[in-house]
Amino acid sequence: xxxxxxxKNVNKTFSNGKSKFEILKDISFEVEKGDFIAITGSSGSGKxxxxxxxxxxxxxxxGEYTLNNKTVNDVTExxxxxxxxxxxxxxxxxxxxxxxxxxxxNILVPVNYAPKRVRASVNAEINEYLERLxxxxxxxxxVCYLSGGEKQRVAxxxxxxxxxxxxxxxxxxxxxxxxxxxxIMEILIELxxxxxxxxxxxxxxxVAAKCRSRLHVSDGQIFAK
Amino acid sequence: MNEECDNVAIQQYCADRKLFDMLDxxxxxxxxxxxxxxxxxxxxxxxxxxxxxxxLGENYEMFNYSSDEVMTVKIVGLLxxxxxxPSLYNIGSSLxxxxxxFMPISNNLINNFANLDMAINSxxxxxxxxxxxxxxxxxxxxxxxxxxxYNSIQSNIDGYLEYLNEKLQSRIMTIGIISVFSIGSMIxxxxxxxxxxxxxxxxxxxxxxxxxDIMMQLVCHIGxxxxxxxxxxxxxxxxNSTFLYTxxxxxLLMIILLILPxxxxxxxxxxxxxxxxxx
Numbered sequence: 001x002x003x004x005x006x007x008k009n010v011n012k013t014f015s016n017g018k019s020k021f022e023i024l025k026d027i028s029f030e031v032e033k034g035d036f037i038a039i040t041g042s043s044g045s046g047k048x049x050x051x052x053x054x055x056x057x058x059x060x061x062x063g064e065y066t067l068n069n070k071t072v073n074d075v076t077e078x079x080x081x082x083x084x085x086x087x088x089x090x091x092x093x094x095x096x097x098x099x100x101x102x103x104x105x106n107i108l109v110p111v112n113y114a115p116k117r118v119r120a121s122v123n124a125e126i127n128e129y130l131e132r133l134x135x136x137x138x139x140x141x142x143v144c145y146l147s148g149g150e151k152q153r154v155a156x157x158x159x160x161x162x163x164x165x166x167x168x169x170x171x172x173x174x175x176x177x178x179x180x181x182x183x184i185m186e187i188l189i190e191l192x193x194x195x196x197x198x199x200x201x202x203x204x205x206x207v208a209a210k211c212r213s214r215l216h217v218s219d220g221q222i223f224a225k
Numbered sequence: 226m227n228e229e230c231d232n233v234a235i236q237q238y239c240a241d242r243k244l245f246d247m248l249d250x251x252x253x254x255x256x257x258x259x260x261x262x263x264x265x266x267x268x269x270x271x272x273x274x275x276x277x278x279x280x281l282g283e284n285y286e287m288f289n290y291s292s293d294e295v296m297t298v299k300i301v302g303l304l305x306x307x308x309x310x311p312s313l314y315n316i317g318s319s320l321x322x323x324x325x326x327f328m329p330i331s332n333n334l335i336n337n338f339a340n341l342d343m344a345i346n347s348x349x350x351x352x353x354x355x356x357x358x359x360x361x362x363x364x365x366x367x368x369x370x371x372x373x374x375y376n377s378i379q380s381n382i383d384g385y386l387e388y389l390n391e392k393l394q395s396r397i398m399t400i401g402i403i404s405v406f407s408i409g410s411m412i413x414x415x416x417x418x419x420x421x422x423x424x425x426x427x428x429x430x431x432x433x434x435x436x437x438d439i440m441m442q443l444v445c446h447i448g449x450x451x452x453x454x455x456x457x458x459x460x461x462x463x464x465n466s467t468f469l470y471t472x473x474x475x476x477l478l479m480i481i482l483l484i485l486p487x488x489x490x491x492x493x494x495x496x497x498x499x500x501x502x503x504x
Contacts, residue, residue: 049496057495057496057499077435081430081433084431084432086433096431097428098428109429109432113434
């Protein structure tokens, strides 16, 4: 299988000026294309930091991080933005949607930063995702009026609109009821079966159980389960 | 003669024809008098707003306080509306002539000591050679007639410039204080905007924006305030140097306003913004 993510001896340290906190210690693992991985761990273990690091929202303090065999430790801000825009799709616990925007406008945010695309094809794609995620009737509604489950589906549609290779989901079901949790997990499983690489950070055992492989983070260190 | 019109006191001046030529004071109808044509009728030029009281070509009888006699004046000219002369006693300001009357300088009109004294005290002499005036002053002192104080225009101008300088400094200080508070409050406003939109900005960054895109949003936010001001300036001033200076000043002000907020955005990291931002 093709390796798309590779971390070698990665460390992440935060400093508040006086003291340093080592959040991730000597992390090494590989992700193959089409993997469906759960990263589990207790609160404060460093799993969200690891996901942020994978998604280029943070940079490692040391170690090597490669995407598709290309080191991304020292990419420029612009290169990093391009990767965030086209290589990764993000789904987070609090949805990270802009409340005053409509569903359509939220989904268009990453499109605005992508290379120019034909508007008609983008619209057709958005309609397709909305149909598939069962929120087509909410297209022009402001997201603040949607339920948690609906918001997360909007976030998934937004994550998919630029056809990324990897979906990074940080506690995607953390704010949802059991039925919505089930629906969102079904969508993620479906995406994985279509060949997308999905990495889910969760502290919920039943969510992690639905993933094909599992990594456990404890005290900043990673263990395969 | 009426001493006031429209509740405005009528100013009476005795002036040489040369004053009109030198200061380019023109008549809208009739003509300025010549010095020679004073006979039984005294020629008089009147200000524009006196046109309904004193009709051009008409004769009027006026009491001459200096000779205790009634004299006849003939209206020979009506000044253009809004005519002014620079005030030589208050450099920088001007005297409006709409309610003024002009008569020639003549011994017939100024013929007692009190009037002569008043006339001398308010006489303005234009000369190319200051020594002439100094000689008059000297001669007057020798003859024990009048003690004359020579006051050159240059010293008046210097005094006026000093006054202007003080006024300018005071205005600069006022503008400075207002600017400091305005710029301060606008920067505060931008910081509030950044704090309020922190989550939104972080979402844009996560989705592929770069910091420059966020900065452009701030520039647009500030630009909304500046563009109407520039348009108003263009309408009022037209496309001239004042307009260009306004544009340059606005651009500089925008840069000053944006320095601190942009530094703040540069320091932010997306992950922290995502976690801390409130929507």
